[in-house]
Amino acid sequence: MTDKVKIEKSDAEWRSLLSPELYRIARERGTERPWSHLYNSEKRDGTYYCAACSAPLFTADAKYDSGSGWPSFFRPLDGAVGETIDRSHGMVRVEAHCASCGAHLGHIFPDGPNPTGQRYCMNGTSLQFEPGT
Numbered sequence: 001m002t003d004k005v006k007i008e009k010s011d012a013e014w015r016s017l018l019s020p021e022l023y024r025i026a027r028e029r030g031t032e033r034p035w036s037h038l039y040n041s042e043k044r045d046g047t048y049y050c051a052a053c054s055a056p057l058f059t060a061d062a063k064y065d066s067g068s069g070w071p072s073f074f075r076p077l078d079g080a081v082g083e084t085i086d087r088s089h090g091m092v093r094v095e096a097h098c099a100s101c102g103a104h105l106g107h108i109f110p111d112g113p114n115p116t117g118q119r120y121c122m123n124g125t126s127l128q129f130e131p132g133t
């Protein structure tokens with residue numbers, strides 16, 4: 001596994017392609033307010049794609065209600081989500097990003113449910129949900 005992303009664009013290109021809120025989160029590692037995104041309560045079957053590059057990231061059957069206020073998943077699709085160590089804000093956390101374009105998605109915490117024990121705590125803004133199976 002290499003950390004090199006497949007889709008590379010300049011900062012100016014991303015800025016022109018993404019909404020200001022998505023740019024802030026995906027490219028500047030921002031965070032949306034908890035309980036602010038409608039995907040937090042989304043329960044339909046379907047697939048969650050990267051909002052920046054449309055790569056599939058999660059299926060709805062890996063989503064669960066973590067009570068955190070952010071859409072949460074216990075498992076991404078194979079190879080879809082990359083991880084880096086994030087030492088910002090005086091904490092050591094695992095940062096999650098789209099393996100295809102590098103867009104920041106959220107963080108991964110080791111307090112998720114079975115079978116993985118992982119909580120992929122995602123910004124709904126970084127995701128694009130398509131209902132269906």
Ligand SMILES: [Zn+2]
Nearest residue numbers: 050053098101
């Ligand atoms: Zn992406």
